[in-house]
Amino acid sequence: MSPTATLRSDAAPPLRLVEQTNIEDQGLESSNCAQIEFRDVTKMYGPIAAVSELSLSIRRGEFLTILGPSGSGKTTALMMLAGFEAPTKGDILISGKSVAAVPSYRRDQGIVFQSYALFPHLTVRRNLEFPLEMRGVNARDRMSRVDRMLKRVHLDAFGERMPSQLSGGQQQRVALARALIADAPILLLDEPLGALDRNLREQMQGEIKALHREFDKTTICVTHDQEEALTLSDRIVVMRGGRIEQLDTPEALYDRPATRFVANFLGEANMLDSPELGFEKKANPGTVPMIRPERVRIAAERAKPLSDQDRRCVVIGTVEEMIYAGPLRKYQVRVGGNLLVVREHVASAQETFGPGDRVRLDWLRADVRSLGE
Ligand SMILES: Nc1ncnc2c1ncn2[C@@H]1O[C@H](COP(=O)(O)OP(=O)(O)OP(=O)(O)O)[C@@H](O)[C@H]1O
Numbered sequence: 250m251s252p253t254a255t256l257r258s259d260a261a262p263p264l265r266l267v268e269q270t271n272i273e274d275q276g277l278e279s280s281n282c283a284q285i286e287f288r289d290v291t292k293m294y295g296p297i298a299a300v301s302e303l304s305l306s307i308r309r310g311e312f313l314t315i316l317g318p319s320g321s322g323k324t325t326a327l328m329m330l331a332g333f334e335a336p337t338k339g340d341i342l343i344s345g346k347s348v349a350a351v352p353s354y355r356r357d358q359g360i361v362f363q364s365y366a367l368f369p370h371l372t373v374r375r376n377l378e379f380p381l382e383m384r385g386v387n388a389r390d391r392m393s394r395v396d397r398m399l400k401r402v403h404l405d406a407f408g409e410r411m412p413s414q415l416s417g418g419q420q421q422r423v424a425l426a427r428a429l430i431a432d433a434p435i436l437l438l439d440e441p442l443g444a445l446d447r448n449l450r451e452q453m454q455g456e457i458k459a460l461h462r463e464f465d466k467t468t469i470c471v472t473h474d475q476e477e478a479l480t481l482s483d484r485i486v487v488m489r490g491g492r493i494e495q496l497d498t499p500e501a502l503y504d505r506p507a508t509r510f511v512a513n514f515l516g517e518a519n520m521l522d523s524p525e526l527g528f529e530k531k532a533n534p535g536t537v538p539m540i541r542p543e544r545v546r547i548a549a550e551r552a553k554p555l556s557d558q559d560r561r562c563v564v565i566g567t568v569e570e571m572i573y574a575g576p577l578r579k580y581q582v583r584v585g586g587n588l589l590v591v592r593e594h595v596a597s598a599q600e601t602f603g604p605g606d607r608v609r610l611d612w613l614r615a616d617v618r619s620l621g622e
Pocket residue numbers: 294297298299300317318319320321322323324325326473
């Protein structure tokens with residue numbers, strides 16, 4: 250039986266879609282119940298393990314981001330899921346079934362690459378029609394689905410243009426629309442906003458979030474941009490050297506990083522492993538205390554102590570740098586051999602300090618996190 254699905258749109262009444270591809274004979278269950286599992290997956294390139302013993306379950310409808318520095322194995326993991334690379338060891342399952350024998354074009358996934366990968370010789374409309382044609386959708390249905398989708402991504406006036414006649418953001422919206430139009434249950438995004446400038450990236454993050462809410466696809470996104478990962482994801486996998494360093498929600502990863510690597514990768518972090526900051530190595534082997542810059546308060550050296558002072562760590566230092574960052578002020582404060590970063594909201598700041606000012610920094614002991622090395 251052909252799986253059916255409903256495509257929602259703000260701009261139009263619900264549209265009934267009929268999938269033409271019979272994926273059940275490929276060993277996959279019907280769409281819209283996608284659930285992905287990496288089981289102990291390793292990918293070797295000669296002697297290099299691009300991905301090592303990766304085990305990971307992705308829930309239906311989840312937005313999961315694979316985050317990590319260059320060379321950490323993010324793209325390789327995504328390419329194996331897409332079917333462009335085969336694992337050297339281990340297995341990948343979709344809805345409980347191995348996809349080892351399923352070629353990429355039968356995996357029923359929409360894919361968006363950083364470089365848009367639109368067909369340059371086809372109009373926007375023809376680009377969107379292509380995946381529908383591949384699935385045998387008839388001309389009349391193709392037309393109405395393309396019209397709806399163009400409207401949904403605010404490109405209804407651009408259907409007859411060639412990709413080269415669009416801006417970067419518009420091209421990326423076409424790429425997203427093309428990945429969504431066939432209503433595949435899984436959406437793979439490979440650095441989808443990497444080619445866009447900062448403002449456009451933020452705008453497109455909002456757009457991707459809205460599309461995810463609306464279309465409810467299981468989405469796996471690869472990025473090295475921590476802000477993008479924190480903004481978009483239900484959960485984030487932080488990769489390092491082909492392995493998972495930590496997997497959690499954005500909030501938990503930021504607030505309770507397990508290791509020094511994760512703490513540094515997801516924002517700024519003050520490591521407090523120095524005797525000048527009250528740290529005793531012998532008492533805490535293998536761990537590093539860390540405080541986030543926005544958890545540190547800054548006051549004049551001789552300011553009156555606060556009432557909860559007994560619950561706080563206090564150090565005295567000298568401001569080296571003060572940087573305006575829009576709504577925030579960022580200080581770099583020298584405390585002996587350490588340079589601590591403090592971030593303060595301008596609206597809540599009592600006083601402004603400049604280079605050379607002696608200041609008192611304090612933070613709640615409860616806000617200090619103990620990290621693995
Ligand atoms: N086709 C290949 N042949 C040989 N080595 C490869 C190949 N593809 C990737 N690698 C190696 O595997 C490791 C992981 O690469 P991968 O592209 O997955 O990392 P990444 O985290 O996506 O990096 P980036 O953010 O730079 O794309 C790297 O050391 C890389 O050099």
